[in-house]
Amino acid sequence: MTAKSVPPTPANWRALLAARPVRNAAAAAEETDDGGVRIGVRKADAWWRRAPWKWAVPGGDLRYTVLDRLGRELWEICDGRTVEEIVEEMARRHRLTFHESRTAVTPLLRELIRRGALAIALSPPNDQVNIR
Amino acid sequence: MNGALWIWRNFRFLLPGDWELLQFTRRPGEGRCAWADRCAFRLEFVWRAVPGPPDFDRMMGDYAAKLETEGARKLRRERRDAWHGIAAEQGGRPISRFGAYFDRESCVVELVFPWPEERSPALERAVLAAVREEPPDAAGRRRWRAFGLDLRVDGRLDLAECRVAPGSAEFRFADERGRRIVRCRRLGLRPFWMKTGVADWVRGQTRDWRAARETSERREGHEVFRREGDAPTGFLERALRGRKCAGMEAWICPADDRLYAREWRGPAPFAEDEGRRGALGCAGCGGLGA
Numbered sequence A: 001m002t003a004k005s006v007p008p009t010p011a012n013w014r015a016l017l018a019a020r021p022v023r024n025a026a027a028a029a030e031e032t033d034d035g036g037v038r039i040g041v042r043k044a045d046a047w048w049r050r051a052p053w054k055w056a057v058p059g060g061d062l063r064y065t066v067l068d069r070l071g072r073e074l075w076e077i078c079d080g081r082t083v084e085e086i087v088e089e090m091a092r093r094h095r096l097t098f099h100e101s102r103t104a105v106t107p108l109l110r111e112l113i114r115r116g117a118l119a120i121a122l123s124p125p126n127d128q129v130n131i132r
Numbered sequence B: 001m002n003g004a005l006w007i008w009r010n011f012r013f014l015l016p017g018d019w020e021l022l023q024f025t026r027r028p029g030e031g032r033c034a035w036a037d038r039c040a041f042r043l044e045f046v047w048r049a050v051p052g053p054p055d056f057d058r059m060m061g062d063y064a065a066k067l068e069t070e071g072a073r074k075l076r077r078e079r080r081d082a083w084h085g086i087a088a089e090q091g092g093r094p095i096s097r098f099g100a101y102f103d104r105e106s107c108v109v110e111l112v113f114p115w116p117e118e119r120s121p122a123l124e125r126a127v128l129a130a131v132r133e134e135p136p137d138a139a140g141r142r143r144w145r146a147f148g149l150d151l152r153v154d155g156r157l158d159l160a161e162c163r164v165a166p167g168s169a170e171f172r173f174a175d176e177r178g179r180r181i182v183r184c185r186r187l188g189l190r191p192f193w194m195k196t197g198v199a200d201w202v203r204g205q206t207r208d209w210r211a212a213r214e215t216s217e218r219r220e221g222h223e224v225f226r227r228e229g230d231a232p233t234g235f236l237e238r239a240l241r242g243r244k245c246a247g248m249e250a251w252i253c254p255a256d257d258r259l260y261a262r263e264w265r266g267p268a269p270f271a272e273d274e275g276r277r278g279a280l281g282c283a284g285c286g287g288l289g290a
Helices: A014-018 A069-077 A083-094 A098-114 B056-069 B121-130 B198-205 B235-241 B268-277
Strands: A020-023 A028-031 A037-042 A062-067 A118-121 B003-008 B011-016 B020-023 B030-036 B041-049 B073-080 B083-090 B093-102 B107-114 B141-146 B149-154 B158-165 B168-174 B181-187 B210-219 B222-230 B245-253 B258-266 B279-282
Touching: A014 A083, A020 A083, A020 A098, A037 A069, A062 A069, A069 A083, A069 A098, A083 A098, A098 A118, A098 B020, B011 B041, B011 B121, B056 B073, B056 B083, B056 B093, B073 B093, B073 B121, B107 B121, B149 B168, B149 B181, B149 B268, B198 B222, B198 B245, B198 B258, B222 B268, B245 B268, B258 B268, B258 B279
Parallel strands: none
Antiparallel strands: A020 A118, A028 A037, A037 A062, B003 B011, B003 B141, B020 B030, B030 B041, B041 B107, B073 B083, B083 B093, B093 B107, B141 B149, B149 B279, B158 B168, B168 B181, B181 B258, B210 B222, B222 B245, B245 B258
């Protein structure tokens, strides 16, 4: 119709919103002075992290991710809720629209997953009943 | 439909309240906007300025043929008042497209509805029926309403920049040479960055202005702080073009706890006019109506 009319973007976020990020149970979290959190995640196993090599290679066994106050809030509500529920909760707390909250929350979730602080739960939580 | 009003590129839309504008173009000649609900894109608005009304019959025929080659199935021509439409199935989903010519704007507009599941003729009809051109007001001011900002700005200015981020939206309008500028902002997440009151925030933003005058007034439940003065200019610019006047007003809307700010810069007559007649309102509370 218009000269450069393009088909609408097929993007939808259903699968993303249904995902359930959960905190890595092995991660060590400690509060920082500014109200944020420092999350320590064990690094992947490698030969240079074993004795005797590790005595010569600098760096500890944990990789740390530091989050500010907002990041800490997000980290704390990753308790088995879906991404959609997390986005809604952050939107409610900070008076954002759904998509404002989504565009703030999802890159941080992605980064925390990449760093091993969060994982995506594949099974439904215990209280979910599937009616067949 | 109990919807939300959006005004973009001199067209107004009444859309369901949970649809948000996620993609947009600033160019007046040709561009597109796309709205989405929380899960998927729901509406695309495509415009193109044309010299006169097109031959819709031929255009729709060509368009239907083009869609067919792109894999669209079950094509059906439809008509809704002034809108010429094609309904089809594309990628297994129903899609309806409607086009119309708007005389005042001399523009062909296409609305595309990518339905997530079933097509909703009632919603489609309501959206189409509410699309209107938004004419300038008596003073030649254009209205824009998006991202929680509702503003009227001098019709000679173009939208030079629009930046949207979580908790932050900014429109910057400017003339071709960038001599007249209007900037409107809406900033959220205040507890994380705003450590002072509105007056101090405005003073911090306008620190280099000279001969500044400050006023404060209560308008429709909002405490509005205003600062006007001379924006800094180089010696040569001042000698050639005279003073560059500037003004800024800001307030916090109690309804959404966001900071709203409007700033203008330009030659004295422009700045005076903009300061007096320009308007920025909060779309959320409907206050300080633009």
